[in-house]
Amino acid sequence: MxxxxxxxxxxxxxxxxxxxxxxxxxxxxxxxxxxxxxxxxxxxxxxxxxxxxxxxxxxxxxxxxxxxxxxxxxxxxxxxxxxxxxxxxxxxxxxxxxxxxxVGKNTYxxxxxxxxxxxxxxxxxxxxxxxxxxxxxxxxxxxxxxxxxxxxxxxxxxxxxxxxxxxxxxxxxxxxxxxxxxxxxxxxxxxxxxxxxxxxxxxxxxxxxxxxxxxxxxxxxxxxxxxxxxxxxxxxxxxxxxxxxxxxEIFDWEIKERNRIAKIYSNELKSSFHIPEIPKDSVSAWAQYTIQSSKRDKVMSFLKDKNIPVMIYYPKPMHQQPAYKGFLLNKDLSKSSELSNNVFSIPIHPYLTDLEVEYIIENLKKANNLFL
Known part of the structure; x- marks a missing residue:
């Protein structure tokens, strides 16, 4: 995968x-x-x-x-x-x-x-x-x-x-x-x-x-x-x-597939993880499917052991980066800090098989139960 x-x-x-x-x-x-x-x-x-x-x-x-x-x-x-x-x-x-x-915690x-x-x-x-x-x-x-x-x-x-x-x-x-x-x-x-x-x-x-x-x-x-x-x-x-x-030539089909997979993820994971919120009047391009967990490191380690690739976008917000320490006019950035500690992304590309999607969901649920 x-x-x-x-x-x-x-x-x-x-x-x-x-x-x-x-x-x-x-x-x-x-x-x-x-x-x-x-x-x-x-x-x-x-x-x-x-x-x-x-x-x-x-x-x-x-x-x-x-x-x-x-x-x-x-x-x-x-x-x-x-x-x-x-x-x-x-x-x-x-x-x-x-x-x-x-940023907002639900839409990012x-x-x-x-x-x-x-x-x-x-x-x-x-x-x-x-x-x-x-x-x-x-x-x-x-x-x-x-x-x-x-x-x-x-x-x-x-x-x-x-x-x-x-x-x-x-x-x-x-x-x-x-x-x-x-x-x-x-x-x-x-x-x-x-x-x-x-x-x-x-x-x-x-x-x-x-x-x-x-x-x-x-x-x-x-x-x-x-x-x-x-x-x-x-x-x-x-x-x-x-x-x-x-x-x-195939872009519209790919966007539809990303949205189909995202809908499956959201329906299956909403009781286990903080999932992304998509307003009714919006369609996401789903560059990433990003969820939140206070046990992120443990969940990610569990998934990697199951050969499920995961990524963090982004582990440090800009206001905490050394190059930007002099640009802190607005210091009310608590959600950005919180998200950087909790978010992780799972595969959502259009070429995932249904079995792969099921496997990802199954192991996310297992991880959630294990680290509650």
């Missing part, structure tokens, strides 16, 4: 994948080849976003978005503490300052009350607040109605970190079309992943789209050597676009 089985996925798309890769090799347009534009068009159509701009990674997608909004030195950006380092890292990379916000997403408190604290200290960067943790879109309303009332930008949630839905709208700017990652372990690093940005604004296209290519203007902005080398490789186009 594998935590994520990319080999089985590759066999499913092998014919289409080889055709796409052979085409790239034959045409030798390895940078900004036609597959890149085709992918951007396909992703925009899939999400119903106005524009999609591909780039070299999910981290670069966040950094480029901040640059496109002219966010930099002296600016405050709010983001969750319970997240992957790339979220806060991108804020620091442009010279801005992250202010960490706590940003806590709106804590966000409002952090905003008021910053305003009281007359700091220059500029943006909110919510994270759709484990694949569940945050409540963008609430986030967009808060942003509007304080004149803030919203950059959604949808690295784990591409394919998710909030109130009938897909991730990529829920707010001002959405980023995603195509890291191999993500719901839609390539065979290396990759990312994309979705926006409704033509001005932002054109600026992002410039920024990802060294800030160039109409001419190759006309430099309008201080940019980056952050283009998506053509060969990765070809991989993603192949995977996009």
């Amino acid at each position: 594998k935590f994520l089985d990319l080999a089985k996925q590759q066999k499913t798309i092998e014919k289409h994948l080889r055709f796409n890769l052979d085409k790239v090799l034959s045409e030798s347009k390895f940078i900004m080849g036609p597959e890149v534009k085709k992918l951007e068009s396909s992703l925009a159509e899939y999400t119903k976003a106005s524009y999609c701009i591909s780039c070299s990674s999910g981290t670069d997608a966040l950094t480029l978005s901040l640059l496109a909004l002219d966010i930099g030195i002296g600016d405050i950006v709010f983001c969750p503490s319970f997240t992957f380092p790339a979220t806060a890292e991108s804020i620091l990379m442009v010279g801005a300052t992250p202010v960490f916000v706590d 997403n940003i806590c709106y009350k804590n966000l409002l408190n952090a905003i008021e604290k910053c305003k009281k200290e007359k700091l220059r607040i500029k943006a909110i960067m919510p994270v759709d943790l484990y694949g569940l879109p945050a409540n963008y109605n609430k986030i967009n309303a808060i942003a509007k009332s304080f004149n803030l930008h919203v950059i959604a970190d949808g690295a784990q949630s591409f394919g998710g839905i909030f109130r009938k709208n897909k991730v990529g079309n829920l707010t001002e700017i959405t980023t995603t990652s195509f890291f191999p372990a993500k719901p839609l992943g390539c065979y290396g690093d990759g990312g994309a940005i979705f926006t409704r604004s033509l001005d932002i789209k054109e600026k992002l296209e410039s920024l990802r290519a060294h800030g160039k203007g109409k001419g190759k050597y006309d430099i309008n902005y201080m940019g980056m080398n952050a283009r998506l490789d053509t060969i990765q676009a070809a991989v993603l186009l192949s995977k996009l």
Whole structure:
């Protein structure tokens, strides 16, 4: 059993994948080849976003978005503490300052009350607040109605970190079309992943789209050597676009399978573990199925002895990381600390067999009974 089985996925798309890769090799347009534009068009159509701009990674997608909004030195950006380092890292990379916000224990997403408190604290200290960067943790879109309303009332930008949630839905709208700017990652372990690093940005604004296209290519203007902005080398490789186009063919089926397995997990485990909460108006992309236990280490050890792979996302929140010890304007982050001690993730990829799912559930129940 594998935590994520990319080999089985590759066999499913092998014919289409080889055709796409052979085409790239034959045409030798390895940078900004036609597959890149085709992918951007396909992703925009899939999400119903106005524009999609591909780039070299999910981290670069966040950094480029901040640059496109002219966010930099002296600016405050709010983001969750319970997240992957790339979220806060991108804020620091442009010279801005992250202010960490706590998350909800049931959805793992940003806590709106804590966000409002952090905003008021910053305003009281007359700091220059500029943006909110919510994270759709484990694949569940945050409540963008609430986030967009808060942003509007304080004149803030919203950059959604949808690295784990591409394919998710909030109130009938897909991730990529829920707010001002959405980023995603195509890291191999993500719901839609390539065979290396990759990312994309979705926006409704033509001005932002054109600026992002410039920024990802060294800030160039109409001419190759006309430099309008201080940019980056952050283009998506053509060969990765070809991989993603192949995977996009089966993506809806994979999301349905992830949700089918998640429903089985939730029904079977709800009396034994603290399971993730999915609001009625949302569909998760289920990048991870993450549960909570105060006996996490013992449960994980038991599962590993049964050859069931498990992972911890994330063992330490950002506000406890040494690199971020100087960014503690908001210290009310108790849920982030608690979750980092209790969460663990079990396999949920679309290629799990029903027998494997039953085996995972059976041993989780055994572990729970053993360590009560």
